[in-house]
Amino acid sequence: MNPSRSSLPSSYRAAGRPERLLRSAISAFCSIPRPTRREIIQLDDLAVPLLDFASDETLRYVSAALSDLPYAPPRLVRRLAALPAEISAPILMRSPVLTDIDLVALIGRHGVSHARAIAARPNLDERIAQLIASITRLERSAPDKAEQTRDQLRAMMRPVDTLEEDEQDAEVHQEPGYESLKAAALTGRAHEFHRALSVAIGISVHGARQIVEANERAYLLACLRVLELSEEQAFLIWKCVRPHGIYTASAIADFLHAYEQMDGHKAERIVGEWRTLDRAANSPGRKAALRAS
Template sequence: MSSSDFRHIAIRTEAGKAERLFRAAVSAFCSLTRPSRREIAQLEDLTLPLFDEVSVESRRYVAAALSECEYAPAALVRRLAEEPVEIAAPLLTRSNALSDIDLIALIGRHGLPHARAIARRKELNATIAHLIRALEKPTLVNTRPPETVTKIAPVKPAASATEDNRPDPGVPEENARRRLRSMMRPAGESAAVNLFLGQPTYLKLRETALTGNLAFFQTALADALDIDFATARSITEQSGYAALLAALKALDLSEDRAFLIAVAVHPGEFPHPQAIRLFLDRYRLLHREAALDKVRAWKAETLSRAIRGNAIETGRHASNSDDKAAGRKAS
């Protein structure tokens, strides 16, 4: 197909009839036995600017047509695959233009509706198939049953009336973590049942990341790395995913598992396949020992904060004691 053919279509369908132009261009392209790279690029140049102007019916028609096309334009296919599953289903189930990385990204961004359509693909990558099964029926994943943890409050000696009632450093954060864990248990049970206890680390991280509640994931990450909640929160609330990448590498997660968690926590960081490929390259090139060094640095910073906090508290108590002694002498 030459550029003159596209111009001929445009002339016949001008006067703002984007619908007919969109359909006609794709239909003409699909009739080609073996389109050249130039013809593929021409179709993308013609259809992508019209994409937002055409109706749902036209998008559905084009998605169905391109799903049977062996040399479908990758950029147009990816754009259509981001549509609701009612439109994208033919491409998700059949198109060869979608790579495994594309499929994982689509599952991460659109969840079960897209995942179920992708599951119908022939010769689907086994890792992706397992991921879809785990997302659809988490109970089928072989894990130990949740453990029941009964919390007994420790008996503390009665505090003197003159003692300062300020909480110890780190106590508010730990209380917040306990409250988050209590939110994960079924209502009406007297014992604290943590639904994530007894599960492997990855499953805890994945399930909490997919809840959409970042605090749940931060709590699971703090437990996995043995760091405090404030540090886990800072890892996930940074503008990029560099710190999270190091945390996941330190846990020795595979690339696909690390990516699924990253895209659930930072979906805006992966707007196109190139961003996904960059993440995978960075994850692959990061040495685990370097990631472990990063975790050690986080733990050292946590310890340093605790020491500084204790020093401040000690200074306050000493100052209060001096003030009281001075008051007694004055009286």
């Protein structure tokens, strides 16, 4: 027996009309011009358990109905997006609720079928479009490599259909340093990220900017490693701050390898040297040079 069935109220099971209830709830929600947070949560709580009882036809209706709504419940949208592409296509192609990180995770978990639907999204990030093209080519010419690439994406990204409770638990364990870096990086304003990085690693804003803008990528990688960021956290920060260069599946694999090779001892040494250089640069009469790494 599907575990989710036990969570469905007995009155709904007895009535034998979960599909009708689901359709009615979705229809009512779509008629609300600007739903409140409480109404969004209510639909999430009601609809998610009903998905396992719905026919493909009803699931396609729900997917199409919610696909254009900016206020659609995120957990419900992500559950729908994880369904087979013939059902989830409207969500994959149009939903504004799905973030770029969600899209990359979906490609990693579900492969070409979802990737093709995502490719039809208007204003799709060019980097994701190039990733889709790369995986599609690999699927035709080297299926084993395509699967390996998806494995790497799956390892980097959290499952998109994780329940809200699990997401909240994960947030509790995230380091404050990561949260501030992520918030600054997602603004797209370089000076805000420089300021957040300077606070996180104990360096001046000018020094943080030099690290971010340096041609040597090991400097920023070392900072992320010192802050004990996971692979998916480091990748998100990197893509926001230095988006150029990670366009293909092989480039993603190269980034993951470089981050894995940046061990804690080496990272501490590199960041320590930057701190020394930064103090010297801000102390009149003193000079220091950063040792080549």
